[in-house]
Amino acid sequence: MVSLLLYMAILAPGISGNDGQSTVLKPTSPTIHNHESVFTVPPDADIGMNILPNINDPEAVDPQKVCPGYIALGVKSTTTGLTANLALAGPACNVYGNDIDYLTLVVGFQADDRINIQIQPRYLGRENETWFVLPEALVPRPDDSSRVTESSHPLEVSWSNEPSFSFTVTRKETKNVLFTTKGSVLVYEDQFIEFVSSLPDNYNLYGLGEVMHGFRLGNNLTRTLYAADVGDVIDANIYGNHPIYLDTRYFTNEKGGLVYAANATDKTAKYVSYTHGVFLRNVHAQEIILQPSSITWRTLGGSIDLYFYNGPSAEGITKSYQRSAVGLPAMQQYWTLGFHQCRWGYENWTVLNDVVDNFAKFEIPLETIWTDIDYMKGYRDFENDPERFSYEEGARFLSKIHGNNQHYVPIVDSAIYAPNPEDAADAYPSFDRGVEANAFVMNPDGSPYIGAVWPGYTVFPDWVGAVLNGSGAIDWWADEFIRWSKKIAFDGIWIDMSEVASFCVGSCGSGNLTLNPVHPPFQLPGEPGNLVLIYPENFNKTNATEAASAASALAAQTQTATTGVTSTTTAYYRTTPTPGARNINWPPYAINNYHGDLGVHALSPNATHHGGAVEYDFHNLFGHQILNATYQALLKVFSGKRPFIIGRSTFAGSGKWAGHWGGDNESLWVFMFLSIPQALSFSIFGIPMFGVDTCGFGGNSNYELCSRWMQLSAFFPFYRNHNSIGSISQEPYLWDSVITATKKAMHIRFLLLPYMYTLFALANKDGSTVMRALSWEFPNEPWLANADRQFLLGGAVMVTPCLVQGASTVDGVFPGVGNGTVWYDWYNSTAVTGVQPGQNITIDAPLGHIPVYLRGGNVIPVQEPAMTTADSRNNPWGLLVVLDKGGAAAGILYLDDGESLTPNATTWVNFSATIGSLTARPHGNYMDKNPLAYATVLGLSHAPSKILLNGEVLDASLWKYSKEKNLLSLGGLNTRFSKGAWSSSWNLSWE
Template sequence: MRTEMENLEPHDDHHSPGPVFGGFDHIKRWGTDVRNGSPSSLDSNQGSYTRHRDTAAARTAYRRIIPAMLLTGVVSVLLAVSQTAWGSGPSQDRGHVLNVDAESVSGNGTSTFSGTVANCPGYTLQNLTQNDYGLTASLSLAGDACNAFGNDIANLSIQVVYETDSRLHVHIYDTANQQFTIPDSVIERPAPPVLSYTNSSDLEFNYDASPFAFWITRRSQPDATPLFDTRKQSLPATPIPSTPANGYNVSLDGFELVFEDQYLQIASSLPKGTNIYGLGEVVSSSGFRRDIGAAPGENGTLHAFWARDSADPVDENMYGSHPIYMEHRYDESTGTSSTNGVMLLSSDAMDVILTTPPGSNVSLIEYRVVGGTLDFYFFAGPTASSVIAQYGELIGYPTWQPAWGFGFHLCRWGYHNVSDDIENVAAMRAAGIPLETQWNDIDLYDAFRDFTSDPVSFPGDEMREFIADLSSNHQHYIPIVDAAVPVTVNSSDVYDPYTSGIEQDVWVKNPDGSMYIGQVWPGYTGFADWFAPNTQAWWTQAFQNWSDGGVTFSGIWLDMNEISSFCYYSCGTGANLSDIPPYTPATSVAGWPECYNETLSGPSGNMTVNGTSTDSCTTASGASSATPQKRASVFDIDRRGVGAGDEPGVNLNSPPYAIRNSYGALNSHTIATNATHAGGYAELDVHNMWGLMEEKATHLAVQAVLQGKRPFLISRSTFPSSGKWSGHWLGDNFSTWLYMYYSIQGILQFQLFQVPMVGADTCGFNQNTDEELCNRWMMMSAFVPFYRNHNTYAALSQEPYRWDSVANASRIAIAARYSMLPYWYTLFANSSTTGTPPVRALWYEFPNEPELFGVDRQWLVGSDILITPVLEPGATTVDGIFPGHGNVTWRDWWTHAAVNATSGGNTTLSAPVSTINVHIRDNSALLLHQEPAYTIYETQQGPYELLVSLSASGGAFGTAYVDDGESYPPGDSRTLKFVASPGQLQIQSDGAYDIVQKLETITVLGVTQEPSDVSVQGQTVGNFTYLPATEELVLDSLGLDLNEWTTVNWH
């Protein structure tokens, strides 16, 4: 949806006054769990708070009583950052100092934090024990504590487990089990291995005992550069000054392992200029491939991991936190490649640096983490899709999607009442543009309150009737749920989600045990504590009551769940709760896409006005030149509450190491990091997981309400394993050509993150769109997983029926999408069972073609459909690369003609408005719906067709997974295999699900000569057509039963 006031003139929102640091006048009460008064793990001196790991011993205690962060100093000096430092995106103008070499930071009275790791001694490995599954050992501090950004922990443990033949787990943690680790209740990991993989794994753990360092190698490539290597001799010599010097301070003072109570640091060398992907969520100015600082013009990457409510900023932290990367290595000497993955399972705030120091023969990655442990997982691959699948095996495969979720969705902030919804649905049908699901934004609510509908604009009886009409037409309805739940403002205010939440004790608390009260759209608000034992039942009941009250949803949209709060600290505690009225949006939005001149052409957004083109660009300048505009910030920086005082000895809200959170302090625009959760968890540790935990709770709630049908969720904030519960949209983007391009990297990122149901707000959310941009974007989004047009309040309406050309383009694209539904559905079934990504970068399928490693203006749907969109205004052609170096035939989806493609370089394709280039790979077989209809259900009732594209040798292969498309858990299914060889096609069918619809048409491309005889199951077929121009054999009116095996021959 939106962060705050989308309708204000954009400006740089990083120049607001900074936060107040510190503030803990309730420290004396931290000795008891504020929920039940039971003793916490508090030292007798009232000054050292323990942090529990999720171990058997710790499960009966509180896994994190407020951490040992009783510190006064704050290493958070702000420096100016040039626009060229660490990416050239907007708002790259401020940052934190990471290492303060000339300063000392006073600690809790006994420690002095130096702000530099230059003198950190590292560790020595001792007491090694090997077993069938790996090894364990102890690590001891190898010298005097350096206390760089916390207190050095003297005694560590390391556990190495070969969990599968392709996954290696290396966990370095404090022996006393005081540091935070992610509970299994949040991310359920696989059970310990039963079989030994020590000798069969392709990954090997190697180590030096003193100073301790480790490196990971491939057993299959013993002489290759290690995949991960922390040895000092493998890293550049230190100190390394910050580069570029005028940018964010990323000086590298030392590479010894640092493990402090509030700061962890570890670095690994990488092959110079290697290909790195992931480490998000991010809109990266370098594209899908991350900037590693090795090539001319590259600056390296510094990415902060801290979930943040900000409208799709470039090169900054944003909604989600996914500390996993995939590396692709190509050997020019052999022309071969391999891919591996590395994931640090941590929810604590962190920075990750990718850089290549000047003159160095290696690149490197460094992790700087504010707490927790070093919990690494390594994935052997050796292909991109296998790395992604191996990651899914660890964190959980993506949830099963209902078939209707692949339809076209429509929303905007600004449908003011039920009549607007009804008129919109009717207008879509009148225009013949398929609409599967109508959505409502916060306009639906009564005073912006969750789980309500406005009694005047969206009365319950009218909502029930409207949604029933949708359902009768096989359409669906999705409302929004914001993260913040409003508090009642006086004794006469009736709002059950709040009052029942008080009764069931479900709210995040202040350190003194009072309810934490922030501020969002409805005014003062509370925030659900997903660790509290009653929260799930309370949440489920709220959804049930909402549905019973008339909002009979088919799915749910989760927003603002980073979580977002518009004031600092618990600003509502002790306040007059009625002194902040609900938010009132303004009435207009500024900003238009590149090349549209509102002054000259008026506010229609049309491509022509009175026969004159509204394109004010003399030439198409390309996606890279469009400059996005940021929105104003409205959160109240002067409104402060509990925890806002500045007291000595406490530093929970501003740890000594300041990550590069682009809002500054970690508690900016979110709840304070000293807020507490059930079990004693501090917000500092669990902040990044709030969205994930809401997704899980909502999935379970919707599952209970829908009774056996698959939940469909779309969420903004994500964390590892979010895809197990939800999909994701790419947030509050902008109506510019640049952001249409940016959306591609976002979709590719989330395939790696195992959240495959993902898409952008089509036509753009912020600012005004225009006809040409919306035409291109509606066509492009038809070939990504989640397809929704969504718009901000008071902006130019952008429903696809608003312009004739956009309506035409939408009908064409949606028909193609719906015909491809069996293919999409199969890709997602495979994702839910094996973790393979439905959408792929080109190099995933062609890993030995280095010219593809940076391509992110095209993508593959599965392995067989190549998409090449237009991403520039005023264009009538588009350049695209066709993988395969001339050994693969690509055929046009629309005409079936083979492309005369340039080997290893761009091919220029015709691309007038209302068209998009889609190509089919040879050696493929696609089951399709023959008659795409208005809804997914109606499309499914029609017959199937099979499209086969033969390779040069006459072969092809494909599969299809078919079930009822809605049962949860999935029930009976049927798997089809299509196997072609020269002159023959075999359809293999296995499973219990009965496919009623018949296979009516088979089209085979690549048949080089007209057959003289065609037979099906040995019976001659007379009604076939051969088209020599496209080498196309078409068999019609077959009526084949897909529950049976079938053989087709031609010669």
């Protein structure tokens, strides 16, 4: 068997010759820790009951066939909606819970683009109110203070009792039914709610995350919403939960009939589209079943609290959703848009220092260095390993990088180590202070709930109890960060394992703390006998010997692992409703949870919060509320500054506190492709600060995949390379070809940083998106409904990455050309010509080149790149004036100090260009003293005879015109803007 270190040496980039022109550097090798003397949690500790999801269960009862539905009584219309009582229309079915006999219905026309439909039990008692009604302290309800009359609203709601209660939402303008439960029955039980709406054929739905899937969801998918530490498993429930979708429908202008993308073969037809949004404010475990002509929504509790957004544009919905329901995205500090480097396996400060030095050596910009759990003392939060990551050495290292305008972000996990009570040397003050503050989740009997995570047996902060009942978790959490920040000068925080994950079922540590610290119930990557043998596709073509050796090792491991295993008949655990009670550990309806049993690899549903609430009702909010707590903590650590937080588990509204990375992907081409639909989905969810583990987290990358991925991620808001211990190193400087590709893409990214920062300011101001789907910007082109291999950065920059291994070209469309949109190649500044609407064009994309295009009609401010964002911000300005077919363009620039939570000074600069002039009009009091160095005008169809700045003729040596490219280039303008490019309004004109 190949040893781990030999295996890594064989595959280390720059030594194996994968690239053919490699840079020889010593690879980082993880420290191998011997855990044989430590008690290991038994593997079966994380195995629950054998659950068969209902959607796969042949014995499952279809509630639509056996439940009676409801009848509406006492319906009352108001000027802003209607109210009614709902009563069971027949004998209770009690199929997956206890039927609720009486419900209330409230329809509210809350705003001119939004309506709300609430259905909840009529008689709510104190004991069970939170079973159904989600507290606004945890998830605020959308503002309904500006109610409008039904008669003036673009949507209408109708209802019927034939044969049982149903409701229908219709768009008045088109008479198109957006949502209707007609033809189905409403099922409302204490542990199961189901409602069904019909959908047109070939519908276009987007959202319902978090899921690894194409952007358009398709009509054969079950979406499970239950936060889980899963990794990026395709179509499974993973880290976050966002119960919102967009529904886009295309119409022909002439006939008004529905024409969907799948049937839109006539590319010259004229279409219009209408998009509406549907958000279910419910945090319980959910399942959304997409079938060819319907959507079925099932939830294991809570209420029906539906919000319908009229749109009719996707942009209108995302803005309204963020403004009204989940909050506007957090404004990021400027430095967070730089490049970030991380690895699980950076074993000490010296290794980190070497990585930082290597980026400088190869002149690759590096903004931030991160540490994974390697830095921790025994994997404990708020404590550094005294040998490998001492505070003294850390202070010297951090002083160095801060002096270089670089930053440091450590990981913080979501569970807290519970020390061994019989070992004084195992003392952990953070735990003791948490106990004193009543900060941790409990068992039903009030004892501490003790699971198992990286450090061993652990407890879990009680965010729900803190928010609802004032227990001390949030204040304790902030205090721990303040204490730690005095030892380690971090600049932001990375929250992990926040679904929340536990490596055993139930309170497995109760009575076992004298065994702590204990080892997880599985081998860690990098430990002896646990090789990481995931290779890039077609790896064996260039590494046949190594691949054969690895395959032999894997076969030997597999044979050993399976010896003695015998097959048995599968028996599934099913429960039935208990009259008057809920079975919260094993509810009668089994969702399609990746881990099966709800308590596997998670807190048990009966884990209890201060005040008596149970995890069953709030599981999906742990990751959301730890971000809230961390945001509050960092406000105290960095007084007056915007907190920078990247979190794993999210819910609707997490974007107002944090960004998100895409989780544990693999070094495979499919995950690079899926990063685009992931990012576009998080644009819908109001979390624009999104990125993925570039080059892949698990397995081994190679120069081709990493080249492509480093270039693609350069156009994502959050740009980080991160991979797993036990995998080969993948820092971009390890391959010459990746160095070249990275520098090329980073140069573009850094030029565009002012543009990206402005996009974030607009998102924070009104909820606009940063990364955009082509179909959002070009809503009248049905053939874009499936487009998720290209994307837009704002409205002006289109990226068409090569996502296929071994390819040297990529196919792409150029939206809007049928209506006169002009696209310009970033690299040669020439207009794309000869393209038809919807036509796929083959574009050259040799390794190291990522096609980027600029959309006519935009003025894009740029700033000369440097090794850090701070240095770049001190460089001269430039302008890219990208004219449309009529010779016009417009743009905007936002300026502030780049870090303050509430800046003392801000400036907005508006740009407008016509056939013969460009004007800049600043508004505000932030003073940027950097001059304007150059301006480039793309698409100028004639050579100017002279150029004037504020009426003064510029010397001919300062500009030149290319007739071949229709390109006007002006340079050497620095001295003309000695007080700063935006100190006052100015006009540049040409004749």
